Each structure stands twice: as structure tokens, then as C-alpha cells.
Amino acid sequence: MGTGTWWCAAAACAAWAELLLAAALLRARGAVTGSADAATGPEALALLRGGPRAAVTVALVALHQRGAVAAGRKHTIRANGGPGRTRDPVQLGVHRSLRNALALRALVLRPEARRAVDGLRAELGRAGLLRPPGRRRAARLLLAAAPVTLAAGLLAGAAAGDGPGPALVLAAGVPVLPAAVALWRLPPATRAARRLLSELRDRHPLPAHRCEVTDGRLVRLYVALYGDPALALFLPRFSRDGGLFDRRPPDGH
Known part of the structure; x- marks a missing residue:
């Protein structure tokens, strides 16, 4: 040779x-006992489906439901009072980031919001639902x-x-x-995470009319699982004026 x-x-x-x-x-990695509970919250499900932007969007929906945030000028979000009774770290991090009105893209990058989302990401990594960012970068x-x-x-x-x-x-x-x-091209979410999301969508298909849902937590769950279609159904004005849609809002909204 x-x-x-x-x-x-x-x-x-x-x-x-x-x-x-x-x-x-x-x-x-295999799920760690007890860590799978991290995937039950709407912010966690949104992070599995659509990344940090989706998780922050669900947090904003929760804050808006309590009157803590509102749509600002030129497709921004502004604080509208205290965060209310919540211990959710992503919601608190997002609210603390809104010292000034911000577009969603800028809000996701604010240190308080980013740290909160990173903490949730770490929990989901320990649960075997997200590939750890450090390992993905090395790979x-x-x-x-x-x-x-x-x-x-x-x-x-x-x-x-x-x-x-x-x-x-x-x-x-x-x-x-x-x-x-x-x-x-492997997504950050693992096969177990994609299976979890699929099972939840099967159990919670998106309703045809907003009047079918009166529970605010269910609204957040639908936004976590479906993104723009759920925002357009339940919160069309807030989502449009606040710039929450990933894509151009559907006609009529």
C-alpha cells in the first residue's frame, strides 16, 4: 500500500x-427520576416544541392573562403592573426583563429571560427531553x-x-x-420529547372555537402545543399588536 x-x-x-x-x-441520556415533572408546564412544552421564543411567548400569555403585560407600540410588549401570584421562573424572568417595552426577539435575549429559559432547558436536559447545549456544540x-x-x-x-x-x-x-x-439536523428535542408532544396533541386537539375553552391554563397549553394557530384563536389582538406571531397572522386576525 x-x-x-x-x-x-x-x-x-x-x-x-x-x-x-x-x-x-x-x-x-435517560430520564432522571423526578426530572420529568419539568416537562408538565406549558413553558417547558413550548421550549420542547419551538425553543426559547416559544417558551417566552407562553410566559407572556400567562402574564397577559393576569394583566401584568400588554401590547406596546410598534409590535412590542410592555409591563402593565406586577407579575401577580406566580413562582414560575420563566414568567418572573420575562417580567423582570420588561423595564422598557421590547420586541419579542429582543426580549428573548434579555439576561433575566435568557437565564430563566436556560434553567428550564437544563431541567429538560436532565430529564432526557433536550440535548444539552454544550454537547450539541461539541458535536x-x-x-x-x-x-x-x-x-x-x-x-x-x-x-x-x-x-x-x-x-x-x-x-x-x-x-x-x-x-x-x-x-x-437532529433537533434539540429528543425522540422522547417529540413523542410526549405528539401524545399531548392527540389528547388536546386544537378547538374550532375559542368559546369551547374557559380555563386559562388550557389556553397556555394550546399555545405551547400549537403556537401561532392557538394565538390566533385565543389572543388574536394581543398577539398581533405585541408581535408574538412567528409568521404573518392569518387573514381576519
Whole structure:
């Protein structure tokens, strides 16, 4: 086996090792006893479905139901009094962030709101429902490195002049890129989290009319599970004026 072939083989082995290590980092850990209770709150369910923005949106809905926040000018949210009787850390963090009227995108990035959401994210990670952010970042570095490692080995083999034939290069290298892309696109929520959300949607289909729901907690649950369609159904004016919709609000709202 020539020097070029060795370079190519070593690079392929290194690239696959990086992929396997990334897959191990992305593998969901088992749920810790008692931590699964963190997933029962609407803010937690929203975080599993749509990330920090969705969790902050549900917190704003809860605060709005108590009169603690209102829509401001130019699609912003402003405080409208104290947070009321709540011990929910995300709601409290969001309310403390509203010293001035803020757009939802800016509110999500405020330190108080971000710390509260990060704490909830950590709970869900311990419960095996979210992939820990640190592990995801490390895995993505490895995934980005794998094609580079392979390409460097192939170039070194070609420079040596006695590298492997095209068939061997294709067999060893072509699967690296799709495998890296597939692992990169894994969502933060684990399979257990997606199963939980699916089961809850089956048990709580979105009603056709807002008058069918009078319980404020159920409204928050629907917003957590469905996002924009639930906002448009239950809180169309507040969601439109406060800029809560992820996308343009449906016609008629």
C-alpha cells in the first residue's frame, strides 16, 4: 500500500471517528427520576416544541392573562403592573426583563429571560427531553471537522501520487457528508420529547372555537402545543399588536 493510500485511509478512519463521537454526544441520556415533572408546564412544552421564543411567548400569555403585560407600540410588549401570584421562573424572568417595552426577539435575549429559559432547558436536559447545549456544540464542531479531515487526507494522497482509485475514494468518503448533515439536523428535542408532544396533541386537539375553552391554563397549553394557530384563536389582538406571531397572522386576525 502506497503512502497516498495510507493518507486516504487514515483520513477516512479519522472522519468516521469524528462522526461516531458526534453521534455519541448527541445521543439522549435517560430520564432522571423526578426530572420529568419539568416537562408538565406549558413553558417547558413550548421550549420542547419551538425553543426559547416559544417558551417566552407562553410566559407572556400567562402574564397577559393576569394583566401584568400588554401590547406596546410598534409590535412590542410592555409591563402593565406586577407579575401577580406566580413562582414560575420563566414568567418572573420575562417580567423582570420588561423595564422598557421590547420586541419579542429582543426580549428573548434579555439576561433575566435568557437565564430563566436556560434553567428550564437544563431541567429538560436532565430529564432526557433536550440535548444539552454544550454537547450539541461539541458535536457540531466534530461534524464540521469530519468532511475537512477527509478532504485533507484525499488531497495529501493525491499529492503523494499513489493514492487509491476513484472507486475506493467514493466508497470511503461519499457517505461522510450525508451522515454529517443528518446528524447536524437532529433537533434539540429528543425522540422522547417529540413523542410526549405528539401524545399531548392527540389528547388536546386544537378547538374550532375559542368559546369551547374557559380555563386559562388550557389556553397556555394550546399555545405551547400549537403556537401561532392557538394565538390566533385565543389572543388574536394581543398577539398581533405585541408581535408574538412567528409568521404573518392569518387573514381576519
